Amino acid sequence: MKEDARKKPFVSLRGVHKRFGDLLVLRGVDLQVAQGEVVVLIGRSGSGKSTLLNCVALLEQIEAGTIEVDGAVVGAGPADETALAPKTRRREVAAEIGMVFQSFNLFPHLTVLQNITLAPRRVRGVSSRNAEILALELLDRVGLREKANEYPVKLSGGQQQRVAIARALAMNPKVMLFDEVTSALDPELVGEVLKVMRQLAEEGMTMLVVTHEMRFAREVADRVIFMDQGVIVEDSAPSRIFTNPSTDEAARFLRVLMDAEAVE
């Protein structure tokens, strides 16, 4: 099944360039992700991995190259603008891309339930009742049904992040982007969020995950990508990159991370 899907990538980046002012953050990134694949992106801060996710989420306009999701070019540099899919199709595909952030970014003035139902109601036109049924199901999945009527401020970081995941899932995405979603959490709360992500991966969700959680990468990822200075330097199976990385940069970076993990 996975072999079949791999023939046609679900997410495909070609020659993606992104700059912030004078700083070239992405310098020609090529990446294909098949349906159901879990790809973990690692690298030093400033290597461009979060920017890469932001570009796929269409939060950033790229300077060159193309970003294709579900068969539609949704992002393109000025030179490739003609390749862009029609606007309605792009909007459709954009709604298939879900994203979760490091800082949760729940809407503080809305209850947990309202946070989750807002987008399905307003973007998908789902009735309030159906949106609530869906939201409660999702809250069940992340183990927070009893918090449905709380405001985010009453929840722990781990709980907020699980709500954020449920909120993204409520749009029924086909690919989920996770940007260092456990980095802002107290260590004892990391596990509960990773558990939800692990479960999602097992259900076959296509995932791009920026993380420093090496155990998660080792156990859940199909591929681990190491980025350095705006390019992909290594793209391997976790079994390979953790035991026998092909580049020195990756080896050095991983050694530091492993040491840190060993200390913990």
Next chain:
Amino acid sequence: MSFDFSAAFVYWPELLNGAINSIRIVALAVVIGFVLGMLLAIAHRSGNRLIRGVVHVYVEIFRTTPALLQLMYVYLVLPAVAGINLGPITAAWITLGLNTAAFFSEILKAGFQSVERTQYNAAFVLRLNKVDTFRFVVFPQLIRNIFPPTVALFITVIKYSSLAAGIGALELTRVAQLIAVQSFRLVEILTVVAIIYFVIAYPLAILARAYEARLRRGMY
């Protein structure tokens, strides 16, 4: 020394008339201030440097000069320079309206800045359109953030309206001054007028405090 508050009752039609004029000045000033202030804030957000500069100069002029002087300027200088003759009450609400707009635009500016960029990102990846993002995500947070300073501004406008006495507008303070002098009941009249101001402004202060208490409990 004995006090006789009956003077305040004897002159109640004049006091009532003064209070109505005060409320008129405040109401019109607040309406102008909020509408114009909103336009100023939107203009400032437009990003155009020239427009931003104009807004900045406008705001700073009103923030750094005395309100009484602003009143005199509109009431006395405008007729002399531009030939525009305004009655004192009209001059008062126009001036206070312009003044309030400057302060309200600053409150709005801070309010917009207080809604974090990440909230827009979260709304964006949920694919809410711009109108829905403003309506359901930004606006409720904006209101929460601007509510306390806006109520404080409202109270300030009520107090500033008494400055119109300085250009002879027959509002509450000016009327009180005239009656007090005429009746030789200075203490009584001024006390009664102070109470009237208090009664008008205090509910607003209570409102602001109740709202802040609500926020502290983590609610909206």
